[in-house]
Amino acid sequence: MEQDSGPATRQDIRRLQEFIAEELARNTRALTAEVQVIGTRTARLEERAEAFTDTCNTLAHHAETLATRVETLEEALEDLSNRSRRNNVRLRGLPESVTSDALDATLTGIMKKLLPALPPARYLIDRIHRTLGVRKGQNAPPRDVVARLHYYSTREALLRTARDQQVEYEDGQLLFYQDLAPSTLAKRREWRVVTELLRSHDMRYSWGFPFRILVHKDGRTYSCTHLYRAQDFLRQLGLEVPDAIAQLTPPSSLPRLSRDWSPAGD
Structure with a gap:
């Protein structure tokens, strides 16, 4: 079949223009539809991102509030623990050769030497024991002794006196401390x-x-x-x-998310 090599007629040019116009219109409609779909999806994503941002910031605020409340509760628990130990005294350095049955009499004798002016009734010990745990080897330091004195004034006088003078027992130094929460x-x-x-x-x-x-x-x-x-x-x-x-710095607060975008169409 021979191809027409003659010049294009007006009709040919018009048909070509119509074809191009139809193609442009079709492609434009397709692009417009795709842009609308993308715009809709973008708007939904922005809404979700906004909701996630608000939720994250709310959770961060709640977490900080809970942390503050936990700290307050821990302080109250610590205070209760220390109040329950208010009459306690911790003795360090008493040899393990002093048996549990002899702890009461031994501490009473030490108190009489340190506080000779106290009436006999003021030496009263409610309970006394060594700290829990197993001693690690024969050469390990002896376990501490914890005693609850019946009178708080006796406990204060004992700690004050032991702080100002050296206390010895069988050629070893004894140290007296407050019994405090860990x-x-x-x-x-x-x-x-x-x-x-x-x-x-x-x-x-x-x-x-x-x-x-x-x-x-x-x-x-x-x-x-x-x-x-x-x-x-x-x-x-x-x-x-x-x-x-x-080099110490204050603890940082939990990070907050910011809305660093503008909604589609703005």
Whole structure:
């Protein structure tokens, strides 16, 4: 079949224009439909992202609220534990050769030497025992002895006297401590850098509740509740801040999500 190689007629050109116009219209309709579908899906995704953002931020707020409440409950539990130990005294260094049956009489004898002015009734011990656990080998230090004294005033006098003078038993040194909750002891150990600095400058300190450290200087009382705040605390006392304290930062809050987009069509 021979191809027509003659020039295009007006009719040919019109048909070509109609064909191109139809193709453009068809493609435009297809693209418009796809854009509408994508727009609808994008709007739904934005709505879901907005809901997820609000939910995440709400959960972060609830988590921080719960963390605060847990901290409050832990402080209350710690206080109850310490109150239950209020009349207790912890004795360290008493040889294991002192049997359980002899602990009461032994501590009573020690108290009579340290506090000879007390009436005999004031030496009353409600209960006494060694700390739980197995001693690790014959050369391991003896287990601590925990005693509950009937009178709080006797316990205070015993700790005060033992702090000011050396106490010995069978050529070994005895140490008397408060019997505190493990959580309280752990917190105090974290403050060792600060307490050692205070002692090196002959600054006497005490502990308060809720947990805080108290220092009396020049008729004023300075206190600090958290270790990361100790920088300002030490500066107020005129002390140089150790590097270990200077590097501490406040705990960061949970991150919040932001809406960094504009809804489709804006």
